[in-house]
Amino acid sequence: MITFSGVTKQYPDGTTAVDGLDLEIDAESFTVFVGPSGCGKTTSMRMINRMITPTAGTITVDGRDIARTDAVKLRLGIGYVIQSAGLLPHRTVVDNVATVPVLRGDSRRNARKAALTVLERVGLDPALASRYPGQLSGGQQQRVGVARALAADPPILLMDEPFSAVDPVVREDLQAEMQRLQAEMRKTIVFVTHDIDEAVKLGDRVAVFGPGGRLQQYDAPDTVLSAPATDFVASFVGRDRGYRGLSFRSADQVPLHTIRTASEKELPGLRLEQGEWVLVVTDSGRPRGWIDVTGVEGARAGRPVSECTAAGGSLFTPGSDLRQALDAAISSPSGIGVAVDADGAVSGGILGSEVIAKLAEQRAAEDRARGEHHFTAQPATPDGQ
Numbered sequence: 380m381i382t383f384s385g386v387t388k389q390y391p392d393g394t395t396a397v398d399g400l401d402l403e404i405d406a407e408s409f410t411v412f413v414g415p416s417g418c419g420k421t422t423s424m425r426m427i428n429r430m431i432t433p434t435a436g437t438i439t440v441d442g443r444d445i446a447r448t449d450a451v452k453l454r455l456g457i458g459y460v461i462q463s464a465g466l467l468p469h470r471t472v473v474d475n476v477a478t479v480p481v482l483r484g485d486s487r488r489n490a491r492k493a494a495l496t497v498l499e500r501v502g503l504d505p506a507l508a509s510r511y512p513g514q515l516s517g518g519q520q521q522r523v524g525v526a527r528a529l530a531a532d533p534p535i536l537l538m539d540e541p542f543s544a545v546d547p548v549v550r551e552d553l554q555a556e557m558q559r560l561q562a563e564m565r566k567t568i569v570f571v572t573h574d575i576d577e578a579v580k581l582g583d584r585v586a587v588f589g590p591g592g593r594l595q596q597y598d599a600p601d602t603v604l605s606a607p608a609t610d611f612v613a614s615f616v617g618r619d620r621g622y623r624g625l626s627f628r629s630a631d632q633v634p635l636h637t638i639r640t641a642s643e644k645e646l647p648g649l650r651l652e653q654g655e656w657v658l659v660v661t662d663s664g665r666p667r668g669w670i671d672v673t674g675v676e677g678a679r680a681g682r683p684v685s686e687c688t689a690a691g692g693s694l695f696t697p698g699s700d701l702r703q704a705l706d707a708a709i710s711s712p713s714g715i716g717v718a719v720d721a722d723g724a725v726s727g728g729i730l731g732s733e734v735i736a737k738l739a740e741q742r743a744a745e746d747r748a749r750g751e752h753h754f755t756a757q758p759a760t761p762d763g764q
Contacts, residue, residue: 380442381404385435386436386438400592408567410570411586413571413573413575419588422592427440427569471511478527478530480494501526517545525541529564542577579601585599587611587615626700626702630698640664641660646684649678651675652672659688664725
């Protein structure tokens with residue numbers, strides 16, 4: 380457990396970066412510090428490994444005051460990942476990852492062996508071990524940074540906006556990788572970000588910092604979204620916090636409907652009315668996109684399938700959450716969200732109106748459990764009645 384007790388950091392010019400922070404971080408939990416620039420989130424994290432010294436208050440790790448612990452020994456027991464990986468450009472990937480084990484006294488041979496193991500654990504091909512950081516993509520560099528932090532198997536991992544310098548697709552992959560690693564390794568992770576979506580996606584608990592370095596709220600992510608503790612938190616989370624909150628609601632009971640599909644070779648023979656859509660699938664049943672009457676005419680004229688179909692929007696996996704389900708429906712040109720199975724093959728379609736109906740049903744059940752009454756709007760039928 381990491382405990383902040385009355386921790387303040389004030390600089391000589393009078394700037395208060397952190398103001399009276401009281402916070403307990405459970406062992407083996409994933410805690411996210413989030414807030415705007417200058418709110419004290421990174422300063423708070425960097426005080427854990429004594430890269431910054433508090434002006435007042437105490438920080439303990441498993442009951443031990445870190446101010447009474449040798450700073451070098453403390454840091455060797457804490458993994459640290461920063462933005463853009465912070466790799467040593469003159470060292471190979473394997474030697475970058477082996478840095479901390481060598482500093483702790485392991486032989487270079489054993490350290491490299493451990494480094495190769497952890498490279499595979501973070502999803503990197505061991506063939507990259509002999510390359511230099513400059514020969515890797517941004518996402519690969521960031522994975523090497525995570526591998527280096529994990530190489531000595533520290534119980535605590537500090538991560539300072541590690542994914543903010545990579546593109547959105549790579550960032551999503553890295554977030555998923557961190558979730559997998561945490562489920563497998565159960566570290567005490569303190570993760571800093573300015574992105575509320577990243578915070579609620581990754582964190583077991585979220586600490587929202589505000590102006591003047593004051594902690595505004597420390598709660599489970601769904602509570603931060605559904606019950607902001609202050610006006611600042613409500614503003615920071617944003618007006619679409621209700622939509623974000625759908626991530627914490629199960630879509631298990633949203634009904635799946637049969638979708639009309641067609642393979643590429645069937646397209647010229649399709650007969651569609653104006654406003655009708657058909658989902659084009661591969662031979663293995665994976666979605667390629669939606670096609671309407673105009674697209675079919677293009678297919679008959681010999682145009683490539685990619686030019687005849689409209690992008691299908693996001694995909695939905697049954698058993699996930701209502702946010703994914705609703706996004707699949709509203710991002711689809713046909714208005715029908717595409718559900719896929721574990722192999723990526725089409726398993727059915729979902730309607731946005733039924734996702735909203737499921738949300739209303741869940742909220743009504745919650746209200747009944749609390750002894751409250753809640754009005755539930757019924758979705759309109761297709762003919763508007």
